[in-house]
Amino acid sequence: MVWSGTGIRMKVLPPAVTVFFLVFLNTAVGVREVDRGLIDAVRLMGGRRRDIVVKVVLPASMTGLLTGLKVAVPYSLIGAVIGELVASNRGLGYLISDAAANFDTAGVFATLVVLSVIATVLNLIVSLIDRRANRWKPLEGRK
Secondary structure (H helix, E strand, C coil): CCCCCCCHHHHHHHHHHHHHHHHHHHHHHHHHCCCHHHHHHHHHCCCCHHHHHHHHHHHHHHHHHHHHHHHHHHHHHHHHHHHHHHCCCCCHHHHHHHHHHCCCHHHHHHHHHHHHHHHHHHHHHHHHHHHHHCCCCCCCCCC
């Protein structure tokens, strides 16, 4: 709070930091797990560094990136709500805090339902992107 103040930065900074590290680490693991044989095959066929990155590394590391996004969505929402709980005069975190201070149980639960719907929609969007980005991969269990 000392670094970012009480404005919009307080709402954006905690989720951004959380999302960055979760997505970065999962993407790094995805890049490390790229099949070395595919890279060697592209080099053997005369592929340049750019070809290796665009045609092998990026598609193969999408699983790590999207896994990081799936994990980061709930954490980003939690970070934003906590930022609003701590220092804000609007937003869902503020609504939870205000409703709890007024002993408005229905208001607290309504806000939690809205947060759940937002999390579900964001997870569905990431799942759709995952299906679209990884449609070239064979389904597990099929032979």
